[in-house]
Amino acid sequence: MSEHGSLAHHFEDLEQQRQSADLGMWLFLITEIMFFGGVFAAYAVCRWMNPAGFSAGTQHLDVTLGTINTAVLIGSSLTMVWAVQAGHEGDAKGISRNLMLTILLGGVFLVIKGFEYRHKFHDGLVPGPLFHFEGEHVAGIELFMCFYFIMTGLHAFHMIIGIGLLMWLIVLARRGRFTKEYSNPVEGVGLYWHFVDIVWIFLFPMLYLLEH
Amino acid sequence: MSDNIPFFPDQASAAASKVDALYAFLVAVTIVFSVLIFALIFYFAVRYRRSRMGERAKTVKSSLKLEIAWSVVPLVLSLTMFAWGADLYFEMRKLPREALDISVIGKQWMWNLTHIEEGNKELNALHVPLGRKVRLTMISEDVIHSFYIPAFRVKADVLPGRYTQLWFEPSKAGEYHLFCAEYCGTKHSEMIGKVVVMTPVDYERWLSGGGTNEPLDVAGERLFEQLGCASCHGAEGNQRGPRLAGLFEKKVQLADGRVVVADENYLRQSILQPKAAVVAGFEPLMPTYEGQVSEEQIVQLISYLKSLGEKEAN
Amino acid sequence: MGATTVPLIERTREHYLNVRYGIKSWLLTVDHKRIAILYLISITFFFFIGGAAAVVIRLDLATPQGDLVESETYNKLFTIHGIIMIFFFLVPSIPAVLGNFLVPIMIGAKDLAFPKLNLLSWYLYVIGGSFTLWAMIAGGVDTGWTFYAPYSTTYANSHVILTALGIFVTGFSSILTGLNFMVTVHKMRAPGMTWFKLPLFVWSQYATSIIMVLGTPVLAITILLIGIERLLGVGIFDPALGGDPVLFQHLFWFYSHPAVYIMILPAMGVISELISAFARRAVFGYRFIAFSSLAIAILGFLVWGHHMFVSSQSPYAGMVFSLLSFLIAVPSAIKVFNWTATLYKASISYQTPILYAFGFIGLFTIGGLTGLFLATLAVDVHVHDTYFVVAHFHYIMVGGAIMGFLGGLHYWWPKMFGKLYPELWARISAAIIFIGFNLTFFPQFLLGYMGMPRRYHIYDPEFQVLHVLSSAGASILGIGYLIPMVYFIWSLRYGKDAGPNPWQAKGLEWTIPSPPTTFNFEEPVVVVEDPYAYPTDDEPTWPQPEEAHV
Amino acid sequence: MHDHQAARTISIRVFLALMVLTAVTVGVSFVNLGAFNLPVALLIACTKASLVLVYFMHLKGNFKLLWVAAASGFLFLLVLISLTLSDYFTRDW
Numbered sequence A: 001m002s003e004h005g006s007l008a009h010h011f012e013d014l015e016q017q018r019q020s021a022d023l024g025m026w027l028f029l030i031t032e033i034m035f036f037g038g039v040f041a042a043y044a045v046c047r048w049m050n051p052a053g054f055s056a057g058t059q060h061l062d063v064t065l066g067t068i069n070t071a072v073l074i075g076s077s078l079t080m081v082w083a084v085q086a087g088h089e090g091d092a093k094g095i096s097r098n099l100m101l102t103i104l105l106g107g108v109f110l111v112i113k114g115f116e117y118r119h120k121f122h123d124g125l126v127p128g129p130l131f132h133f134e135g136e137h138v139a140g141i142e143l144f145m146c147f148y149f150i151m152t153g154l155h156a157f158h159m160i161i162g163i164g165l166l167m168w169l170i171v172l173a174r175r176g177r178f179t180k181e182y183s184n185p186v187e188g189v190g191l192y193w194h195f196v197d198i199v200w201i202f203l204f205p206m207l208y209l210l211e212h
Numbered sequence B: 001m002s003d004n005i006p007f008f009p010d011q012a013s014a015a016a017s018k019v020d021a022l023y024a025f026l027v028a029v030t031i032v033f034s035v036l037i038f039a040l041i042f043y044f045a046v047r048y049r050r051s052r053m054g055e056r057a058k059t060v061k062s063s064l065k066l067e068i069a070w071s072v073v074p075l076v077l078s079l080t081m082f083a084w085g086a087d088l089y090f091e092m093r094k095l096p097r098e099a100l101d102i103s104v105i106g107k108q109w110m111w112n113l114t115h116i117e118e119g120n121k122e123l124n125a126l127h128v129p130l131g132r133k134v135r136l137t138m139i140s141e142d143v144i145h146s147f148y149i150p151a152f153r154v155k156a157d158v159l160p161g162r163y164t165q166l167w168f169e170p171s172k173a174g175e176y177h178l179f180c181a182e183y184c185g186t187k188h189s190e191m192i193g194k195v196v197v198m199t200p201v202d203y204e205r206w207l208s209g210g211g212t213n214e215p216l217d218v219a220g221e222r223l224f225e226q227l228g229c230a231s232c233h234g235a236e237g238n239q240r241g242p243r244l245a246g247l248f249e250k251k252v253q254l255a256d257g258r259v260v261v262a263d264e265n266y267l268r269q270s271i272l273q274p275k276a277a278v279v280a281g282f283e284p285l286m287p288t289y290e291g292q293v294s295e296e297q298i299v300q301l302i303s304y305l306k307s308l309g310e311k312e313a314n
Numbered sequence C: 001m002g003a004t005t006v007p008l009i010e011r012t013r014e015h016y017l018n019v020r021y022g023i024k025s026w027l028l029t030v031d032h033k034r035i036a037i038l039y040l041i042s043i044t045f046f047f048f049i050g051g052a053a054a055v056v057i058r059l060d061l062a063t064p065q066g067d068l069v070e071s072e073t074y075n076k077l078f079t080i081h082g083i084i085m086i087f088f089f090l091v092p093s094i095p096a097v098l099g100n101f102l103v104p105i106m107i108g109a110k111d112l113a114f115p116k117l118n119l120l121s122w123y124l125y126v127i128g129g130s131f132t133l134w135a136m137i138a139g140g141v142d143t144g145w146t147f148y149a150p151y152s153t154t155y156a157n158s159h160v161i162l163t164a165l166g167i168f169v170t171g172f173s174s175i176l177t178g179l180n181f182m183v184t185v186h187k188m189r190a191p192g193m194t195w196f197k198l199p200l201f202v203w204s205q206y207a208t209s210i211i212m213v214l215g216t217p218v219l220a221i222t223i224l225l226i227g228i229e230r231l232l233g234v235g236i237f238d239p240a241l242g243g244d245p246v247l248f249q250h251l252f253w254f255y256s257h258p259a260v261y262i263m264i265l266p267a268m269g270v271i272s273e274l275i276s277a278f279a280r281r282a283v284f285g286y287r288f289i290a291f292s293s294l295a296i297a298i299l300g301f302l303v304w305g306h307h308m309f310v311s312s313q314s315p316y317a318g319m320v321f322s323l324l325s326f327l328i329a330v331p332s333a334i335k336v337f338n339w340t341a342t343l344y345k346a347s348i349s350y351q352t353p354i355l356y357a358f359g360f361i362g363l364f365t366i367g368g369l370t371g372l373f374l375a376t377l378a379v380d381v382h383v384h385d386t387y388f389v390v391a392h393f394h395y396i397m398v399g400g401a402i403m404g405f406l407g408g409l410h411y412w413w414p415k416m417f418g419k420l421y422p423e424l425w426a427r428i429s430a431a432i433i434f435i436g437f438n439l440t441f442f443p444q445f446l447l448g449y450m451g452m453p454r455r456y457h458i459y460d461p462e463f464q465v466l467h468v469l470s471s472a473g474a475s476i477l478g479i480g481y482l483i484p485m486v487y488f489i490w491s492l493r494y495g496k497d498a499g500p501n502p503w504q505a506k507g508l509e510w511t512i513p514s515p516p517t518t519f520n521f522e523e524p525v526v527v528v529e530d531p532y533a534y535p536t537d538d539e540p541t542w543p544q545p546e547e548a549h550v
Numbered sequence D: 001m002h003d004h005q006a007a008r009t010i011s012i013r014v015f016l017a018l019m020v021l022t023a024v025t026v027g028v029s030f031v032n033l034g035a036f037n038l039p040v041a042l043l044i045a046c047t048k049a050s051l052v053l054v055y056f057m058h059l060k061g062n063f064k065l066l067w068v069a070a071a072s073g074f075l076f077l078l079v080l081i082s083l084t085l086s087d088y089f090t091r092d093w
């Protein structure tokens, strides 16, 4: 097996290489958990300190758009699963087709998010000197909006990186770099994409639903 | 400043000697273990040097008993330290009921102190009577500072936006350091002052020497009128806002179901962010006074609100 | 694994240093050993910058009025001193230099699991370091290494964002190193290299990596939040919005307390190796030392609140954090006692590395025990943010971690470069460092208990005597650090050839030539021997011979 | 290895389960459960996350170490959140 082009010199065999890549990716995801975890902890504390403001803030978010986006993102995870599956079967066409679907859905998510952001700007709900919206002001709304922008912004940033990675995979797939034995990069990026999905699964109720 | 032991701080509060006793215990444990380990290493290093032992070490079997012993002994000792330290800490944190109240406002880079009852103001200095408990309620106008009196072994951070409290009972007359112990910018090291502990007689003389001062609750009462608080919180009680007399340290039922204690921080929040905690049974009508009152004025208002309760009780 | 089976090196033997020449062959290398050398050079550079700041600090503190520099400069000096020493020197020191070099060799692998990632780590480190240096040159930062809000977010007018960016980027370097080590230890061990055959140094690196992977991301996000708040003027630590500056402290210390174990665990690993090599015997209580590293790594995540006893944190939370802090004393004690017991009936030779190991044990004990003073609630109220704390952490970090690093560097230097350093000079400088160190930092314990606050540029004259002693000590210490610098460089050219195993030590790294070849091992490695299988006289002599459970 | 078709069926079933749970969590949010609002929302989110972890991310059928890795991530997140909150919860005691 060691004559296989995809085996790096310092590994014994492809299985060792695959497991290393898998473990490495999972460890990276742990760091991502902790990275978002810092904001989650901060959110928990600030929500505890400003219950009224946070629940008032939630009311300014659009549950319909949030729900649609959740569905879109979960859909993109499904197509990602299919891409990984195609990778295991050595089906390069299947990989690129499913990855393109994933990119498409990811794009839809970002566009919807963009519309939401525009609304918030329009309504004066962006924290900072411009913060002035119509309606009743409860202390803590601005703080809530800080969290909204930080959390969804970080999440969107991760999606953009993810989309970049997906494009790179499509190029590799077109070049015929993936075989039945070797599709580690697809698997790795897949894990990353699902992780971003999981983050959203938590953000959605925390920002849009709780006490709205 | 230390008059007996060199390189040791004065013991000028009731707590100081207790802290020092615990410290002495810790020092003793440290010396015992350091000396033990130093001595063992030294002895082994000399006794088992290669020129004496030859090229090979002797076989030594591992020993579970030993491992347990040197885990349990430190564990027991450290739990002792913990228990002693925690006990004393709670004693030092538990605020006394009756005390001389001082308000502290820290800002870059000075300490403003006010004797709440008499209204005497001080800058970077605090005069207190011997043997009487003193309670400080502290807030910062900018960054975090820390109020530290080494001779009393007390310290507490002073935060923006929230009151913290500290108390001590001076036990020795004299002049002591007051330091800002939390890094707060360029002149952090100059945010210092002195604490002067005087006999009660001297203290009374010092108080009256400060000219005529307006007690804080009187100033607060005037503010209460000026700011129009009275229009909603009139003495009669059948007003738009809740009755405030006797409110301090009572439990308050809020509209969102929480029950909170009306301490200084709650009163402060009620003035600055009234909508964050709405009293059950009232409409959220009260406007915010954020930006209209200084920290000093808030302290005055709070003193007034507290005094309302005391007058009620009398 | 006998040392004698290795052929004598010839002058022209090819090894990792001479396979390729030229700057490009270094900057694009993926060889873990070359990357280790790159790190060695970079961290030394940063150490001397941090040290230079310390020199100015100590000179300035020789007089109570602080005659040498302005207050503002002073504040920038201790900030940059702390930031550089922690993030750019001590955190990467042992892992990125000795760990990088040794972990693959010790487990019989050709390289780390992800060699390119390893190089990326170094580049991230360099980029992060450049940002921080840039911030320093552009005017500095004055927040203290702890960046407490709201000073750092709103009030400081110095280069906070640039510095924060530097630390953010370097954090990822640390994360990737940890990740790489973990995967390597899990997946790259040679056949026969079971977990309990791993040298304790590898165990300690593994435990360290856990902290790097789990803790550092929280620092990254915290620093990012500070940057955002400063940049945009709004953020979650602002009390005016309903946020809480104390929350910053929680997030910061969630990383920064475990980070102190990132700094000490690798040094502890080194000490285990040194003691056994120069005492010629297996480390006493191998499994206890191995597991205590893991215990420290995990417990380390549960105690961060002990930095916040007077911060207005709830006294109940303080109590929990205090209790948990005391529990960490137990695994630390286990290590100290097992090392000491390893010396019992050993065959000890006093070469430089073990002198550093002795220094480590003694100074770490003092530093650790004074950590317990700080974990004791009522005492910490008094000594928090005084020189007592400064003395505590310098005892552990300078007296402990740096002694460990220097000991390890002396021990493995012959392996890394194939040359011996002059032993006499090395012993002399070890003695100078030990003396200078104690003179510098012991007086600070007294200062601290007297009530001298830290980060004070100007102080009351009553503290001057002790400060002068400390400054005097620091100059001795500085000289002590310069000497190794000189003789190490000297040895590269003039040092005697070391041969594969100058100390007759056990361990895979001593079975291969010095310096090693690019892929470390000529033939596939199969491990059969236990670690530290030094031959001993066969009679069991411990008082009560227990059944072997180690 | 898995049969191609079986894998696809599983993935679609998991997807449907996730959609249903999304609908449930949105639906429930319109009912005021008082103190249970938060636990219910969190429970549903955790269930969804577990589905993604186990099926989409192939924890199922993979080597044990990955389970440990994934679990430790969430465990330490829990440590971070709970010990931090322990301060805020007990401040008024």
Ligand code: HEA
Pocket: B029, B033, B037, B073, B074, B075, B077, B078, C146, C260, C261, C263, C264, C306, C307, C325, C326, C328, C329, C332, C333, C336, C364, C365, C366, C367, C368, C369, C371, C372, C374, C375, C376, C380, C383, C384, C385, C389, C392, C393, C396, C397, C401
């Ligand atoms: C490598 C770095 C390192 C290490 C390993 C440690 C180890 C420990 N530290 Fe330290 N610490 C720092 C670096 C480190 N620290 C730094 C940098 C700061 C200041 C940060 C700042 O504010 O700028 C700090 C601050 C600090 C504080 C906050 C002080 C304050 O600001 O008020 C506290 C409080 O609990 C503390 C405690 C401890 C404890 C209990 C240990 C324990 O792990 C020690 C355990 C070791 C032993 C106990 C010794 C060995 C045991 C024996 C010899 C057996 C005998 C034992 C018994 C009888 C129990 N440290």
Ligand code: HEA
Pocket: C047, C048, C050, C051, C052, C054, C055, C056, C057, C058, C078, C079, C081, C082, C083, C085, C086, C089, C090, C143, C144, C145, C146, C390, C394, C397, C398, C402, C440, C454, C455, C456, C457, C470, C474, C477, C478, C479, C481, C482
């Ligand atoms: C690994 C960490 C590390 C290391 C190695 C050191 C090393 C030293 N530290 Fe540091 N120190 C910290 C970490 C460290 N420190 C931290 C985290 C803080 C807190 C910062 C804060 O409050 O934010 C601190 C704070 C701190 C203070 C307190 C400042 C204050 O609170 O006001 C002092 C004061 O004495 C000090 C002194 C020293 C000295 C004398 C050394 C010596 O060991 C240094 C010896 C090295 C040298 C001397 C270099 C040798 C080079 C030369 C001699 C070349 C000649 C140089 C010139 C060109 C001048 N340090």
Ligand code: CUA
Pocket: B109, B144, B145, B146, B180, B181, B182, B183, B184, B185, B188, B189, B191
């Ligand atoms: Cu105020 Cu330091």
Ligand SMILES: [Cu+2]
Pocket: C256, C257, C260, C303, C304, C306, C307
């Ligand atoms: Cu700590």
